[in-house]
Amino acid sequence: MAWVTWRQHRAQLVAGVGLLATLALAAFGTHLPISAAYHHYALPHCLPPSIRPGCDLIVAHFQGEFGTWATAVRGLAVLPALAGLFIGAPLLARELEHGTFRFAWTQTITRRRWLLSKTALLASATILAAGLVSALVMWWRQPFDTLQGRIAPSGFDIEGLVVPAYAVFALTVGVLAGLLLRRTVAAMTATLVVFVATRLIVLRFLRPTFMAPHHRTVLPTEAARRVGDWVLSDTLVDAGGRKITAAREDLAILHAQQANIDPHTYLVTLGWKRIISYQPAGRFWTFQIFEAGLFVTLSVLILLLTLWLVRRTPT
Amino acid sequence: MQFHLDPGSGVATYLQIVQQVKEALRLGTIQVGDQLPTVREVVADLAINPNTVAKAYRNLELDGLVVARQGRGTFVSSTLAPPSLRHHNALRADFERWLDAATRAGLDDESIRALISTTLRQSRSPRVA
């Protein structure tokens, strides 16, 4: 089946290699100026605990200069979905749409073995490609990771173990969609919808709960953000611990402005504090393992379901 | 030798093959020791059922005209004795007389051939009516 899989998907393989090559070129090309600036501004010396005065200005300048690139790179989060759309969805949908399954499924090799072999081979190639992309991004994002951390979604979603996991998930969703919908375009659409929905649900509702978040209480005057953490929530509470509504906060600030006092200092005198709930930077790899594990488990379950259904579907 | 089929003649396919082999034997086109075309060759040429050819060859074998050698093919084993010339002459004279009668009755060549062919066919096929 290795030859068969290669022969039927060699166009996709070529496209994938081309895409990887383009990404690598872009990465190497853009890395030079970033790296140069990073060392030129002596940014390594701006990291805790050795923060010098003026560092925040330098950091702000650096991020202003290359911020758009870093934001653009976030778009790579769409790459894993491509595995589902262009490799997974057409796998069964095209055979069913064109009737070639009547040829492919009446050979000696059983339907299940055919599907399992193909999917396993394509999944392996996908994991390899996605792993390379992930490694490339991690290498490119090093300056940004040290300055901003990577456990927040801007880094987390495109680095580490989750990228191959997302890709395999998209692939298996695509294959199942192709079997159920029997039309390539419909399967591609469904795959995209399911992929995006699942990612959003996990990001919004599950990832924050992988481990109990930490809490810090700070005065309204202090810098809230510690470099590298993923802030989940940042709430103002009064001296009695009650949450302050936006209206109340606005009123207090108004008071301060009328009295010509710095608003933050005024809030401190009121006895108000900020409670920050966050996931510390050090949990990056733990969370990566949890999320990757979740998506890989889903992929396996979807694949098993597909293997069970493929024998039963009346064609 | 090559076979040809006449699907409209009403004669069973295997019989046509048997007859053509016998004809070839009579005419000397094939002789003792010659190999008949293989089943595969015949069906690839005529697009007929291999069982039909096998049946024809078995028939010829039962008539003692050919012998099948396992794995090597079917070979001619004896010739047909030509029918006695004496009968030929008498039959031919009868036939010429009949032809005169038919021509006088108004039959043309085409009708005569059709009559011969139908009568021959009906007299050979199993009686049902």
Place this chain on the structure above:
Amino acid sequence: MTPALDARGLGKRFHREWALRDCTLAIPEGAIVGLAGPNAAGKSTLLALASGLLAPSEGSVAVLGCDPLREPSVLAKVGFVPQGAPLYRSFSVGDAIEFARRTNPQWDAEFVVGLLSRLDSRTKVGTLSVGERTQLALALVLGKRPRLLLLDEPFAGLDPLAGREFLQLLMDGVAETTPTVVIASHVMADIERVCDDIVLLADGRVRLEGRVESLLESHRILMGPRRPIGTIRGVREIVRERHSGRQLTLLVLSDGPIVDPSWTVERVGLEELLLAYMAPERLPQAKPPERFPLRWHG
């Protein structure tokens, strides 16, 4: 001896329509069987059930003694040429052969090459004519030297020359190993010359089956002046009755010699025989149209 194809009460339903119903057949090994019938008679459905592409709605089917869904390993010995010969269009002929070789461990490469000597292995399947593609599909299934060969409407779209070439290829391919061959075709003329047996399907049911020889032997055409028919000696059943002007023509099933001098007796051709059994009068009544109950007021 196990039948090559054994169907018992086999039925298949799509949504609410029965494509095949109550099909009981036993096709003996080594026979070449014509599966005849008009379009949508259930021929393709029967072959799809036999090759494991569909699951039965009722009844059972076994090929070479095995259920194709429960024991898919039997497919190693079953060759299926689907309607339209759906091969991968972007493949070359060589690729298609390689595909078949790799998905069928028992593969007779020499045999296949011999069958396809006229096709260039670099030609794309998509550019082949229908006839060439059908021949390719046939050669690919013959490569695993199957014991049962199922062909779904192989002559559809083929001109007479291409059809004859296909038949020659088919007979050549089966001459040595004599597998069981089932050819579905709605044109009888294409397959008459090779079939030992015939199965006639119409409207999802088996209408007629038997050896061609005995079917032709047991049916006769009777022609005579138009008149009320009593019992005729030698006639078991009148299959079809036709009249035009003053002449009456009957197609009958006979159980002995017919010696009635008032009838001219003739043999019947296979195609005409099958057409008679397909005639609407012989098919079960269509469901009467729904009628809404009348409401009485008053």
